[in-house]
Each structure stands twice: as C-alpha cells, then as structure tokens.
Amino acid sequence: MCKINITITVNNVVYHEQVPVTMTLLDFLRERLGLTGTKAVCREGECGACTVILNGQAVNSCLILVAQAHGSQVLTIEGLTGTRGDHPIQQAFIDAGAVQCGYCTPGMIMASKALLDQYPQPTEEQIRQALSGNICRCTGYTKIIAAVEQAAKMLTEERS
C-alpha cells in the first residue's frame, strides 16, 4: 500500500502522520486518532453521520481522502466541547430532546454548527436545508430542528 506524509490540524492539534493514500478522513479520525465520536453509517455520502467541519465547511468525512485534507483544519464533535463545557448546540440538543439513539447526533450537530457559523439566525427552511444531508431514523427531525433554533437563540444571547 502506497503511503504519504501529511500534516493536518484536528481540533486544534497538529498531526504529522504517514497514511495510506486511500485512507478516508473518517477512518483517519476513528482509527488513527481514536476520535470515534464521528460515526460511519453508509460510507457513501448519503447519511451525513460522518459529518465534520473541514476548513469551515460541513463535509462527509467518508468521501474525503485524508491525503486530500493535507494542510487542512478539521473540527470534530470531540473538538466542540470546549474548556468551558458543552457547546450551546450540544446543550440545545440535550434540552430539546433531540437525541434518541444518538448515532446521527454528532453528524447532526456538526452540520448545525456549520449552518450557525454562516447564518447565526437561520429560518426554519434554512435549518431544514442545512440538515437535509443528515438522516435520522428515530426523532422525526422535529426536535432536532427545534434544538437548532434554540441553539441559535443561545448563541445570539451569548454574543450580545
């Protein structure tokens, strides 16, 4: 297997690693770095469970070769919990009852984070569009949408 050296920043930690050229970002995070919060469900970009934020954008980490992410900044669910505790989006998911089995949750939260970074006060339609690449089989989405609305409010209050 052909390997390549990469430098990648994950959750503000810089890693210099040698990786197989076909290793996905998803497998790199889960298997090399042990960051198992990012989930693998369909491995074909259909479900969004593996969503992480790559250079500010929500992406399916199952479709990205980590070799392609050389020099990039990656934020995963583990990086969202800061020194001050849970991120408001995480808290909102707990408070709104948006978590059931929890397997879609990290991807949902990362997709929500990407949305709120770009649109701090999204409409319901913007939320639905932003989460349309993330499948949830448990909740019927209602409480997830409510959680993102709540998180937007919390973040706006935090800023002001």
Next chain:
Amino acid sequence: MDMEGQNYITVGLPLARVDARGKVTGETRFATDLSMPGMLWGAFKLAGVVHARIKAIDTTKAKALKGVQAVLTAADIPGVNQVGPIIKDQPILASDKVRHVGDVVALVAAQTPDIAYQALELIQVDYEELPPILTPQDGLLEEAPLLHADKPGNICLRMKLRRGDIVEGFRQADQEIEDTFTTSRQEHCYLEPMAGIAFPEGVGSLAIYGSLQCPFYVQKAASDILGLPLNRVRVVQTPTGGGFGGKEDTPSEIYVRLALLARATGRPVKLLLSRREDILTTSKRHPMKIKIRLGATAQGKLTAAQVAVVADCGAYATISPPVLFRATAHAVGPYRIPNVHVDTTGVYTNHPPSGAYRGFGQPQMAVAMEGALDHLAQRLNMDPLDLRLTNVLTPGDCTCTGAVLENCQDLKQTIEVAAKSAGWRQKYRKVPQLHKRYLRGMGMAVIHYGNSLGAKGWHLDAAGALVQVHADGSISVGVGNIDMGQGANTVLTQIAAEAFGVSPTNVNILEVDTTRVPDSGPTVASRTTTLSGNAILDAAAKIKSTLAAVAAEHLSTPVVQVRFEHDQVLGAAGRSISFQKLAQLAYEQNIHLAAQGWWVAPYSSFDENGQGNAYYEYSYATHIAEVTVDVVTGVVRVDKVTAAHAIGRVINPVAAEGQVQGGIVQGLGYALTEDLRDYTGYIQGNSFATYILPTCLEAPQIEVHFVENPSVHGPFGAKSLGEPALIPAPAAVINAVSNAISWRMHALPVSAESIKLTLDAAARDTVRL
C-alpha cells in the same frame, strides 16, 4: 384524570435523557467504537445466490492467506446448527442449501478487515442453483419447489379468527365493500449497523458485547450452537444506535457466528457489518397481501368483516408466528364488529426473512382496515370520522378476539381530540377537486395496540430488576430490557426515582448484562416501561420496607407513617432524615439494601378460533394526516400530522412526544417511498442511495396530544407507546392521499410514480371511485 397523579414528583417530568450528554459529545462508546488487545476481525461469506444447493465449499485458499486465523463452515459448529426463536428452521451457517441472498455459508477471522474480506473472496462455493420462489402466491402453487423439506406447500404457518356468524353478518349489511391491499418490504435502517465483539472469558466461557435488543435470545442461541450451558455465556448490550425490531431476532445469528470465531481462535473477534451486508442479511417487515370485505347497515353500523392475509415470511420463520398473531388479533381495528373472520397464511419465499419490525404486522393491517373504512364511508356517503365514531369500541365492548374492554374510554377520546385539534370538520373534503395542480387531502387512522407479547408470547412475559441502594444513598438499577434509543433508561430512572422519592440524578441504570438479572425476555412489543418498570417497583418496595423499618426506629415513628419524598424520609411530628443518611445508617447496621424484583404480565389467551383476551392491556391512537399532491409529478408532501395517543400515564412527556414524532416519520417513509425493491431476491434497494428514507425536508409539522387514562397494570399507570407511535401513520397518510386524488390507493409504497400513473389512467377513464 385521577387525583393521585397530582402528587408525583419525577413521573410526568420532561426530564432530559440520562444518556444524552455522552451522545452529544461523542463520548458514548457504541459497539462500533470498541476494540480489545489482540482483537481479530470477523467477516461473513454471504450466499450471493437466492436459492441453491451447496455442492461443495472449498476454504483451502482462504485458510492459507497470511493473517487469516480461522475459516469456519457448518461442519465446525460444536452444538446444533440451528437458530429460530420459535420454529427451528434456520441454520446459522448454511450447509446443504441457501435460501436467500444473505444466507451465510462461511465465517472468517483475520488480523484486519481487509484481510478478512480478501479471504472471503478466496472461499469457493459450488452451487447448484434452484428455481426461486419470489412471491407467496408462487410458493403456494402445487408445482412449487419446497424451501424446507418438512414444510409442505411452503406454508410457514396458518392462523384464524372466528367470531359470530359471518354469513348472517353480511346478510344484515345494507352496503358492503371489498378491497385488496399490498404492502412493501420495509428495512429498519437503524443508523448503527450490526456490530459486536465476542471474546473468551475465563476457561470455557464466552462473552458477547453487541448492538442488540434481546440479550437473552443471544445467550440462548449461543448456548445451543456452541454447546455451552447458559451459565457459560454472558451477553452485554452496548449502547444501541437504533433497533426498531431489527435487532430483535437477527442478533441471535450475527453475534453467535462471532462467538464461534472467538471460540475457534481463542481471541476477541469484532464484527462490523457494512450497510450493504446489513441490508442483505437481516430481517425485514413482512410484505402482505390483505383482502378485506366489510359490511354495514345504512346507518353505518359494521355488521361483518372478513379478512384474508397472505404474508411473505421470507426464507425462515424467525419471529413470524408472533407477528402474524398480532396482525390477526388486530386485523379489524378497534371497532365493534359482531361477525368477523380472519385467515392468515405465512408463506416461505427466497427473500431475506421477514421478522420483527416496529408495529409487528399491525401497520399493514391498519392500512387495509382504515383504507377499507374510508371506502365504506364513501359508499355510505358518510363522513369517515362519523363512521369511526359510530363503531369505535366503548367501555364494555368486545374486540374481535372477544376481549372485553372495561376501561377504554380513552380510545374514543383519541379520535375526538385529534379530530378537533386537526379541524377535521372544517377541512375534510368529500367532493373531488378538479382542474387543480395541487390537491389537498386529509385522512385518519385509529388503532388499538395490545401491550406486550400477548397470548402467543406470554411464556416470555416476565422481567427482572436488580436494585441496590449504596451507602451514600445513590441507587444502581440493573434490568433485563434495553435502551436502543427509545429512552427506556430515562423513563426507568424516573420510575426508580419516584419509587424511592429521590432525585433522578441519584439513580444509575446499569448496562444490561445477562448475569445481572434472570432471563427477562426480549426488548420488544413496547413493553419495557411496563415490564422493567414494574420489576423495579417490586424490588424498590422490598428495599423500602427495610429502609422504612430503619427510619421508623430512628424517627420514632410507626413504620406505616414513614414516607419517602424529595430525597428525605419523613416521619411523624415533622421529624425527618435525608435518604443518604438513612442509607448510611442502614449500612452501619449491616442491613442488606439490595433486592431482585420480578414482574409477570397478567395471563392472556387466544384459542384455535382466535378468541380470548389476547393481551392484558391496550393502548390507543388516532392519527390525522394532511397532504398535498402535485398532479404534475405525483409527489406527495405531508403537510401536517395530528396525533392523539392514549398511553395511560405519561412518564416523560418530551420522550413520549419524540417517540410519536419519530414513529410518524418512519411511518410516512413506509407509506410513500421505502421499498427494498426485492423483485428478484437480490434486493435493489441495498444502500442508502437506493433505499429512500425521509430527510428533514420530508418531515411534516407534527402535533402530539396525550390522553391520560392510567392503566391498572403499568408502573404509575403507564401503557405501551413505541409501536403505536408508528402504526396508524401509514394508513392515515395513504387515506389522505386517496382523499386528495379521489382515487383509492391500494399498494405500498404509494410512490409519486404510482400516483402519477394512477392519475394518468384515471384521466383517461370516465369512471371514478
């Protein structure tokens, strides 16, 4: 509403889920995330053909591959090569025949997943292909080949229900209708794929950790197949990323294969099925063909119902008997019908086994019965709401099995609450809408749901709990039923906290481990709140009586006056001690503060004519769907679903609402888009790209109401909810679509394509329904 309820402190609170934090931070370790030192990777060689005789299996090349530690076939099984919780018709590794594309013929354990998959490619299986049976109708033909030598006619099972005099019933009818409905093969699509790890534990024992619903099923299967006594097999359920019935029967095959590999290699073996493998090899919702005939008087009183169900059981029976029992017992809905015939036939085919799926045969029956009722209402020129109100069971009435419902006033209330809240009387259109691009429609469905396993599963209807109060007043609770995402651990926490009068933060629900409590049956049939909840109450009562005696002495209070409230234990004359201090006091006196609880469901019966109470308790629900159909494309948008559920006491309103919302969206997926498209046995819909799940753009506005009429059986009066959340939704959505387009749709999924083709045919046809 009873007054007692006003006093509950934790029961009825919208407590945040106890497992939510680990899930939002990514800290929760699912089976997929586990690893162990020295761990190998397991993989399954799937049949890849639909129906064939196995002439030879050659594993030589696979065994020779570097990094391969074991290659096993049926010949390597130490115990019996047989699974099947009821009918023992399924080999765990196919030996002479394969009967569906996902049958497993060999197992590999290797150092990496890549090597394991390479080894699978090197296993050569020589098949003699046999003609496949692709529909139950084909299977029933006289000349059909037999899937199982001992199952003549390919019949898996037959069941019947007889009530009253069907001939007389139809003679009394002024109007009658007949419809035939067909339903599709739904896949659970729990997001976490099947994953687990099995490892030798001590000498001669094995442990299995996995994503599963029924640890005791897996324990039993492992014991049979490995030839080990039950006390040598320990099964632990890992946090489970969705089940919906999909992790009920199938894990007994999946993880026991893993255990075979662990035993053969003496090392931990992990398995993680790919989504494609998971879809190919696991069980599905039963496709059914349901012929239904209803008769009613001119005033709309139902006089007779005749139902014939032919169900596709797939290659093996798995859990078909209780599924078809439930379907039969609920065939004609919660209505007063004096004369009923139901005939149910389950047929083997060369598809993946049909097994447990949320609703257990009831969603299909509701589609048929509620669709037929709308048809009848049209024929009678009656509002479908009035037809239902006229016939719905009221206290003292009998179900079609002859169960007398004494306390079912909440059933009719669900109809009234949903209809009022949805504005049915104002919005429902009887007249076809012509010359419009967007057609609006409204539909309803009403269901009853027999709680827990009922007569055909009564022998499994008991559960245990192990409760321990520690010296610091914190409480550990072990149960035998699991949380697969539905929120059981939160609700059980509330039940335990309420029982002891302590804060829910004092309670810790332990991971489910078969060594902790006696066999508590499966986590199915929406029964965990009741079964495990009552078992916790039983154990709590024992410990509380011990604690009360300690408190009585300490507080100089007669023991009957001791109360447990707000983390305090109260005695006479305002004297009190904190729960924590009382626990400490008890420990100082060497008093035993642990107990096993046990609860057995009341007996239920179902005789050879389908008569008996069938289940000891029923939940009720009404869903009303509002849809818009685009006549240009046939695309349906579900605008709103209004749901009213009678589930006795609501233990956690937010969790309960979440169950209903999730059930509705899973139900509308079933109604409109979900279909494995398995026409050939090879399954076209074998990925998330080809099996079309609803996204949040398909999710409607959902309004949820609860009608609280406490049950005498459930903990604090609770009843079942998990499955009733889904059951009425497909029927309501399809009735709404039929109402919109003024044409009754009979085949699931009611896809945009089927609607467009129907509208196109109707446009060229002068006769409309």
Next chain:
Amino acid sequence: MKSFQFQTPDCLAHALEILAQSQGPVRLLGGGTDLGVALQQGRLATCLLLNIANLPELTTIEEEDGHLSIGSSVTYDQLIASPLLQRQAPLLIQAARTVGSPQIRNRGTIGGNLGNASPAGDLIVALYALQAQIEVASQNQTRKIPIVEFFQGPGRTVLQPHEMITHIHLPSNSGDVTFFWKVGLRAAQAIAVVNLAVQAQRSDPEHLANITVAYGAVAPTVVRAPSAEEVLLTQPLNDFSLQKAARQVQRDITPIDDVRASARYRQLLARDMLYYGLQEALEKAAS
C-alpha cells in the same frame, strides 16, 4: 493487492505534465463525491489519484468578452454563492441547488459532474440548455467542445486519457424565460428521475426565440428535445402549442426502467414538466 498512488500537482501545467507522462491509469480527484463512493465500495480500479481540487487555475469564475468561464474545480457551493452567476446564469445555480446535500455541494465540482457523465447529471442538463462549451486541455493543446458533442453514453465522454476538463464556457445571460426542474424520489439527496432545463428568449408576446430544452435521465446521455423546440420556435404561444410541444417530447427521449422509476413515469413527467414548467415560466416572465 491494489496499490493506489496519490499526487497533488501545484499548478495546471504540472497536472497536465503528470497526465502526459503517466504510464498507468490516472483518475482526476476533485471533491471525491463520486470517486470516494467508488473507492469505498471497492469499485475503483488501481490508479494514480491526481488531486486537482485546489488547482488555482481551475477554481475561478470569470466573465470575459461576454462569456462566462468557470474553472472545473469550482464546487457546487461556490457556483451558488457566485454573484456573477446569480446575475448571468441563474439556471446553473438553480440546478446546483438541487444536487445532493450541503455536504456534497461543499465538495463536489462542476468538472466532476461533467466528467462523471451521468445521464442524470443536474448541472449537465442546465449546461445543455445554456449551450456550454467544455474546454479540455492536454500538455500539447487545448480544445473547446460543444456540450452536445461531449458525451458518448453513461459514464463515457470524448475526453482522451491525457486530457482533462479545465473550464466551462457559457454565453452570459442569454434568456428571459428559464427554468430548471428536477423530480427525484425525495427533496434532497436524490438522483433525478427526470430533470429538465429550459432557456428561451421571448421575442414578442406571441413567440419564443433561441429556445433550448434539455432533459436528463431519459436517454443514455442528457439530451436536447429538438422536436419540442421546433414546435415552440415555429408556433405562436398558446395553450395548444405548449401542449403540442409537450407531446412532441416523446420523439426526443428514450427512457428506460431502472431502480428509480419506470420508462412510462419518465415519459409522463417529461411531457407534463415541460407543459407546466413553461406555463409557469411564461407567467413569471410576463409579470
């Protein structure tokens, strides 16, 4: 055992040099939204993966001499966000919005959509209607290919092994009656059952000029609908001519039954989407 290679060139010339000199097969890797799936499913043959995602020459959107030039590594998201395209090629943006999910649109590229050559490619349908030219380059030459000549069948294009798509050229703002309409099995994350793009100019209240009608998922490649276009060009606009044009579409398409839909459904959709779509677009243009 497969052994893939991976290389990231620093500029277009370097990429073309690698393409020219490579002994074995080379696959161009943009966003990976198609290749990544093939790789995960073990369907990708061993090759050199040439990472062109961030080649500076291929990530620009520019207007030059009344033409728009879009680099092949521009993502769907960048198309949608481009003020220039919002003004000059709204049809392309409408098409881009219907692709996949936000995660897919953040990675997938216009060049990838063309190179993948799906008969249902959403951007391809819009680019047919916009009469795009595909600029392809090798180390020795560049050539521009009209989009209708670019595709040979499902997954097949006229691209030579040492060539790559570098730019897509569009005439800027050439229609006042335009629409893109995709019908899939759900609202997002869907491959088209039928997708349709129309562009025309309203020469006078009664007539359309320069009309292009393009369909996806109804033939081995995306196709124009010349019979329908002919009716719309030659007959005065009224309900009768719209219906007639819609009926003529059957002559231009050859849909099949597949995992998503039947040929019959596609025929009905192709007919009715044109009729209703035009009706709506004409009303919108009139108001």
